[in-house]
Amino acid sequence: MSIMVEPDGSGRFGQFGGRFVPETLVPACQELEAGFREAWDDPAFRGELDHLLRTYAGRPSILTECNNLGRQLGIRLLLKREDLNHTGSHKINNVLGQALLAKRMGKKRIVAETGAGQHGVASATAAALLGLECKVYMGAVDMERQALNVFRMRLLGAQVEPAMSGSRTLKDAVNEAMRDWVATVESTHYCLGSVMGPHPYPWMVRQFHRVIGDEAREQCREATGADPDVVVACVGGGSNAIGIFSGFIDTKARLIGVEPAGGAAVGRGVPGVVHGMKSFLMQDEHGQVQEAHSISAGLDYPGVGPEHSYLAEMGRAEYPSVTDEEVIGGFSLLAKTEGIIPALECAHALAWIAREAPNMAGQTVLMNLSGRGDKDVAQMMDILK
Amino acid sequence: MTGLEAHLRTRRSEGKKLLIPYVTGGLTNWKEGIRAAVAAGADAIEVGIPFSDPVMDGPVIQDASQRALEAGATPPGILAEIPTIDVQVPIVVMLYYNTVFRTGHERFASLCRNNGVSGAIVPDLPLEESGPWCEVADAAGIETVMLAAPTAPDARLPRIAARARGFVYAVGLLGITGERDALANTATAIAGRVKAVTDKPVLVGVGVSNADQAREACRVADGVIQGASVVRRLMESGPDAVGEYIAEVRAAIDEN
Numbered sequence: 001m002s003i004m005v006e007p008d009g010s011g012r013f014g015q016f017g018g019r020f021v022p023e024t025l026v027p028a029c030q031e032l033e034a035g036f037r038e039a040w041d042d043p044a045f046r047g048e049l050d051h052l053l054r055t056y057a058g059r060p061s062i063l064t065e066c067n068n069l070g071r072q073l074g075i076r077l078l079l080k081r082e083d084l085n086h087t088g089s090h091k092i093n094n095v096l097g098q099a100l101l102a103k104r105m106g107k108k109r110i111v112a113e114t115g116a117g118q119h120g121v122a123s124a125t126a127a128a129l130l131g132l133e134c135k136v137y138m139g140a141v142d143m144e145r146q147a148l149n150v151f152r153m154r155l156l157g158a159q160v161e162p163a164m165s166g167s168r169t170l171k172d173a174v175n176e177a178m179r180d181w182v183a184t185v186e187s188t189h190y191c192l193g194s195v196m197g198p199h200p201y202p203w204m205v206r207q208f209h210r211v212i213g214d215e216a217r218e219q220c221r222e223a224t225g226a227d228p229d230v231v232v233a234c235v236g237g238g239s240n241a242i243g244i245f246s247g248f249i250d251t252k253a254r255l256i257g258v259e260p261a262g263g264a265a266v267g268r269g270v271p272g273v274v275h276g277m278k279s280f281l282m283q284d285e286h287g288q289v290q291e292a293h294s295i296s297a298g299l300d301y302p303g304v305g306p307e308h309s310y311l312a313e314m315g316r317a318e319y320p321s322v323t324d325e326e327v328i329g330g331f332s333l334l335a336k337t338e339g340i341i342p343a344l345e346c347a348h349a350l351a352w353i354a355r356e357a358p359n360m361a362g363q364t365v366l367m368n369l370s371g372r373g374d375k376d377v378a379q380m381m382d383i384l385k
Numbered sequence: 386m387t388g389l390e391a392h393l394r395t396r397r398s399e400g401k402k403l404l405i406p407y408v409t410g411g412l413t414n415w416k417e418g419i420r421a422a423v424a425a426g427a428d429a430i431e432v433g434i435p436f437s438d439p440v441m442d443g444p445v446i447q448d449a450s451q452r453a454l455e456a457g458a459t460p461p462g463i464l465a466e467i468p469t470i471d472v473q474v475p476i477v478v479m480l481y482y483n484t485v486f487r488t489g490h491e492r493f494a495s496l497c498r499n500n501g502v503s504g505a506i507v508p509d510l511p512l513e514e515s516g517p518w519c520e521v522a523d524a525a526g527i528e529t530v531m532l533a534a535p536t537a538p539d540a541r542l543p544r545i546a547a548r549a550r551g552f553v554y555a556v557g558l559l560g561i562t563g564e565r566d567a568l569a570n571t572a573t574a575i576a577g578r579v580k581a582v583t584d585k586p587v588l589v590g591v592g593v594s595n596a597d598q599a600r601e602a603c604r605v606a607d608g609v610i611q612g613a614s615v616v617r618r619l620m621e622s623g624p625d626a627v628g629e630y631i632a633e634v635r636a637a638i639d640e641n
Contacts, residue, residue: 022532023508023511023537023545165447166438175438179560270487272483272487273483273509274483275438276509285487287484
């Protein structure tokens with residue numbers, strides 16, 4: 001059976017995925033599925049998106065070999081530099097695609113959820129560029145942790161609304177965005193920021209991010225003459241990981257998605273249904289969703305995209321976790337050895353690489369550096385002082 | 386207890402409009418609130434089973450759910466208390482699908498049946514995903530109510546109505562539960578569209594916020610569900626206020 005192709009008619013990846021949404025949203029999801037399918041097959045749409053990715057977002061993103069850190073760890077370490085994209089992360093790939101699609105479908109407004117603020121900033125950016133109204137829901141706790149990104153979104157003309165319920169983090173921001181969408185579905189597109197939610201989002205968002213993996217595969221062959229032995233990315237909802245995995249799914253590379261210890265949906269979760277999808281989920285014995293706890297707002301999520309659950313269940317990808325303490329080490333390590341400050345989310349992948357390097361001696365490890373750490377500097381000042 | 390749909394049809398054939406109040410299970414005085422509502426003329430009761438992430442609910446029911454969870458409410462705990470309420474109208478549970486999924490379809494259906502629950506409303510389980518649960522629920526005699534929203538194209542409504550047991554829940558507006566100043570135009574519009582394709586009872590819920598709005602909705606619909614307006618009164622003022630309110634709505638819809 002081939003993997004990382006289109007999900008089945010009900011939006012399933014194996015047993016995971018689906019479309020568990022209020023009846024009000026079913027027609028909108030169906031229209032979005034049809035709209036995306038048609039746009040994705042239309043050379044004009046793809047041409048417009050490619051043009052924006054090249055001339056606005058800065059694609060292709062480069063591949064950087066980390067000679068200093070590689071030598072120190074005894075591996076060959078390559079970074080896919082999504083941190084160098086406009087707005088500072090991989091999120092722009094998906095957002096430009098969805099915003100163009102929203103316009104094509106006649107929507108005037110987008111709503112988005114955001115954790116660390118990177119998807120919110122990307123959404124606000126695309127909305128400003130394409131003339132869409134934009135409202136971003138962000139957990140009240142995260143608005144405090146990521147005040148700089150809140151200001152950035154407002155500067156870009158977006159309205160930022162605090163999610164005050166539950167854990168007041170990413171999970172609750174998704175709830176608020178869905179509640180908004182239920183009320184505004186006729187004029188509004190929900191610009192979901194990860195490979196999660198109801199069908200077609202997990203599939204659509206993966207398609208918008210597969211450019212990461214496609215580019216990286218070419219660049220890797222050019223740089224090393226071969227495919228990497230290991231491909232590593234951090235996983236919250238899992239969009240940057242799906243993006244890079246999709247370029248290597250048919251190679252022999254180990255695929256590693258690194259979760260935070262306090263938000264290990266695949267590692268510690270059991271199948272559940274929330275936010276429109278069936279997937280691994282951190283929950284109690286009665287199905288109440290548990291609150292995730294992570295140093296990085298972007299990974300502070302108790303669920304995971306359904307395709308990751310599928311890849312985990314079939315054993316094609318592995319989902320280890322790292323502690324906040326290890327993450328702080330990874331953050332400083334890249335800064336000091338390579339002069340690159342990674343986003344705290346990506347520091348999870350670095351932490352895993354640093355820990356597991358002795359077991360990968362001499363191997364080529366490709367990591368998706370999905371975001372830059374500027375947004376985390378204020379938080380790290382407090383932690384490292 | 387006769388089945389939910391049979392009971393509602395009987396009431397309707399007696400010329401009555403149907404009134405179903407919603408109460409969040411596990412909230413302080415929730416059982417007293419239900420008894421007061423039944424004494425005041427409720428035709429059936431919807432018991433909300435609190436969930437951590439209620440995406441169809443507005444601030445009042447979110448708050449109620451959170452309070453109930455903080456007080457230690459669990460799905461089996463609430464179900465086990467239902468027989469002790471001791472009212473002579475059908476009880477329907479309203480819950481999010483993960484509660485059913487995590488418990489297991491068969492186990493959840495037995496828990497409902499063994500505790501005298503007649504039906505279930507699962508707002509995040511739309512038609513296309515409803516098959517596995519509905520099959521088990523049908524076999525256990527638990528009537529699964531389906532929702533029909535204003536966004537549904539005409540062709541979708543007969544399929545929803547055909548799958549519905551108990552009644553069809555017409556969603557009164559584009560949005561989440563909560564009180565509004567006026568009844569949305571969509572409320573009577575969706576009720577009329579559903580009634581045109583089925584003779585099952587059609588009740589409007591979501592955004593039917595007071596006695597006047599209930600009367601207006603019942604000009605087209607067979608009845609109304611009263612959620613946030615009931616829960617807010619229970620939390621602010623207690624069971625007596627619920628009884629007074631339901632009596633007021635009862636009188637208003639009986640005028641039609």
